[in-house]
Amino acid sequence: MLEGLRVASQNWIGRTIMAVVMGVIVVSFAIWGVGDVFRGMTSQRLAKVGSGEVTVEQFRTAFQDDLRRIQQRLRRAVTAEEAHKAGMDLQVLERLITDVSLDQKARQLGLAQSDEATQRMIANEKAFQTAGKFDAEKFKAIARDAGFTERSFLADQKTAYLRKTLTDLVIAAVEPPKLMIEAIHRFRNExxxxxxxxxxxxxxxxxxxxxxxxxxxxxxxxxxxxRAKEYRKLTVLEVSPASVAKPADVADAEARKLYDEVKAKRFGAPEKREVRQLVFKTDAEAQAALAKLKGGADIDALAAELKRNPKDVDLGFVEQRDFGDAKVGAAVFALPQPGVTEPVTTAFGAVISVVKKISPAITTKTYEQVAEQLKGEVAQGKAAPEVRRLHEAVEDQRASGKPLAEAAAAVGLKTRVIDAVDDAGAGKDGKALDVPAGADLLKAAFASDIGVDNETVATRDGGYVWFEVNGVDPARQKTFEExxxxxxxxxxxxxxxxxxxxxxxxxxxxxxxxxxxxxxxxxxxxxxxxxxxxxxxxxxxxxxxxxxxxxxxxxxxxxxxxxxxxxxxxxxxxxxTPPFDPNSIESRTIAEQLKPALQNDLLEQYVGGLEKTLNVEINEKALRQATGGEKEQ
Structure with missing residues (x-):
């Protein structure tokens, strides 16, 4: 599993690393020879990794698990073909090959872990805890949902922890070079x-x-x-919190409660404070500075005496949420008036903050001005049970073979006809149309055809859209006269x-x-x-x-x-360009941001070398069969 690689692939640096990993596979094929790589395979062995292997069943299970997670996140069906085009099958296979490679290396190095140690580590995992304590029933449920017995899940976690131990050793003590940090400093601050x-x-x-x-x-x-674009005539039925909500039934007390919770953020400006800040390596240094500040010393003069960069000291007017460390923000905004905070211990050292000025929160819209909007939001929040009831009712009617319009009428709903819409959501006049579920519905509609029974399309607020394609006006070349x-x-x-x-x-x-x-x-x-x-x-x-x-x-x-x-x-x-200070807060932050990328780069190189040493062989035919690209004989 090597979940770190999967999590990393959710940001731009991680995606870059995954692209490099795929490149390593391609280059490996070029070096070893494609013919040799794909020989000596059984129908159930997808990849041979040294003395280990990745089976077709392992791949299918991992591929379907990832596909299910993506579908849950996107709230729509994702076909195996879409996943293949996105390269998901290769990413899953590379992850499994990596796991087998690391398992063999861990055994070669004699890494081992007792069941007791594994149980302790599992108990400390937040995923298996309720209210901060290990929840045995939650653990069993997660194992069961993943297709494991309790014993097999324990064994799987043990190997995962051993892999993490190995990879942690590989990337231990990795620090970004000073030259790299300075280059980024110059790029950002010139x-x-x-x-x-x-x-x-x-x-x-x-x-x-x-x-x-x-x-x-x-x-x-x-x-x-x-060219004239292709247009389609659609019949649509939307059942969503927005479409079934009844704002008129929401009491003023409920809407006013929501207003009080969000008014500073949404209908005004939150409180801001002008802050100066000093960071010290030791508590003793911080206490000495605190004594000077409480004795009347000016923080700007003290910063100059300590040779601190003014840009690191003067934070300007900031909100509480702007602080990287919540404890520092809480201390700053706990002061009833301008003054100095006690030292706060952080990952960068002890922080002393001085509040120069306080800008109170401002409300720009009264409750009466936004009451209807908030009642609509409260009503939508309560609409989930009715959405589920109507969804089941419409599906029952559709199951009996009724057209969409008749199914809607049977449960007291009305469909809407969109006479002509292109794949970008515009009508023939070029103006954007109100299309429920937006791009998701358009993608499904233009992949369908007249007379096809279509799957529902999920809306972003937890609703559903049914649709039928009633007509297709094909794309064509317009004449010069037109x-x-x-x-x-x-x-x-x-x-x-x-x-x-x-x-x-x-x-x-x-x-x-x-x-x-x-x-x-x-x-x-x-x-x-x-x-x-x-x-x-x-x-x-x-x-x-x-x-x-x-x-x-x-x-x-x-x-x-x-x-x-x-x-x-x-x-x-x-x-x-301001002078570069390797000890400034900005430089430390850059270093912390760079470190994961460097660690992933080093880990990718290590795994690539390990796989080359183990002489990885891939059964291309079995891979196509496993992903549905070729029928099994």
Whole structure:
């Protein structure tokens, strides 16, 4: 199992590592030879790993378990074909091969664990606890749901713990290199000042009106752009908390209670405090600093005396949830007025916080303004039993062979007809339609056909949508006469952009040749603006691709980038990066964020080398049969 690898694959770093793992398999095939890898297999052996093996039954069980978990998370059916396209079968197989490889290495090293030690570790697992104590019945239920007896589950957990012991030894003491941390620090914190102006589309001049021959040629070269999409006529029935809820039945007292719970977060601004913070390696250092602060010392002066980076000390105005350590946040917001907290022990050391100012919570909407909205939410929360009842009633009617409209009428519901919708949820006029279950329903509807009895589609709020495909208007190529106006507009826009790009290139060349940005803007009657403290991070005044371009040129350099309304011409005036402090909170945080990726990288390399040593062989035919890609003979 090596659950750590599976959990890691839920974030971008983990997915990158899994991609590398798949690459190792492909490279291994190239090195060892595909023919040799797939020889000497039995029909029940999916992979040979040294003296061990992965059987077809083991793979099928693991594959179905993963598929079931994904379906529960997505709240819809996922076919084996979809899972295969996503590479899930290879990921499951690699995990099983890894398990067998690590098991053999653990035995080779003489690693062992007693039943008593395994039982103690299981008892400490939160998954098997209720109210902080081991729950034997919960343990048995989990084992049973996983297809194990109590004894076999104990044995399975023992081998899993031994694998973890081995992998922990492999990645022990792994620390990110200082050079890597500094590189990330520079990437994140480099700040640039940029002068710029926006060259409007009108600056390129009016484009000439194209002739019919030019339009026809443009159409012929891009006719796929002017295709009519496929449209489908659907009959849908939605039964969800939102569709069956009765807000009028909710009492004011219930809605007001919800309002009191969420008003600071949803209908206003929570309390914020201006905070300075110092972190000390030892409690003794923290107590000495606390004595100075309580004696009247200024924390900024103390920070300068201790040679601390001001950016690490001044947190600005923060909410309680902004603190990485909840204990520190609780201490800061427990102060009744501005002052200094007692030292709080954290993973980084003892933390002393000083509250400079307090900004009270603000409520921007009264209960009366949001009462109807909150009553709807309360009603939806109570609607689950009625949703289940109606679901069973509709399914009973459908089981008797009734069309969807008749089944709905029999239980007091009405279907809705969507006359024409494309696979993106738009009607023939291009406007978005209200489609229950959104993209999930559209995907199912366009994979179905007229007359097919379809599975229900789950809604995100725990409801259901039934649907029938009543008609299909196939995709087709539109004629030139149908789209002549659209062709003319597309050609005009394209020509305008080309002319604008040429004009921008001409101006950029003059600036690179020595003309100042101010002179270039003045000649066009445009205003130069300055953006300061531009970092590689989102900001409201520039799109991400614009910020990327600002960092593509060296300080003093110029460039241009397309923006809404024209071309942005810019010059990077200067660039500054704050000094790197390997002991700052930011550097430690970067190190903690990097560590899992480095550990996974090292572990991937170790497992890859181990599998190569064990001469892994895979039965490709058995793999296709196990995933339904080929019928068994």
């Amino acid at each position: 700040a640039r000042s940029v002068d710029y102006f926006v060259l409007p589309v009108s600056a390129a001049g009016a484009a000439a009106t194209p002739s019919d021959e030019e339009l026809k040629k443009y159409f012929d070269e891009r006719e796929q752009t002017f 789209v002549k106006g659209a062709v003319a507009e597309a050609m005009r826009a394209e020509n305008a952009q080309k002319a604008l790009a040429a004009k921008a290139d001409e101006i950029a060349a003059k600036i690179k040749g020595g003309q100042s940005l101010d002179d270039a803007a003045k000649a066009l009657g445009l205003e130069v603006k300055r953006a300061t403290d531009v970092k590689r991070a989102q900001r409201p005044d520039f799109a991400t691709n614009t910020i990327v371009q600002f960092f593509e040129v060296a300080p003093g350099g110029s460039g241009s980038v397309s923006v809404d309304g024209g071309k942005l011409i810019f010059v990077v005036k200067d660039a500054q």
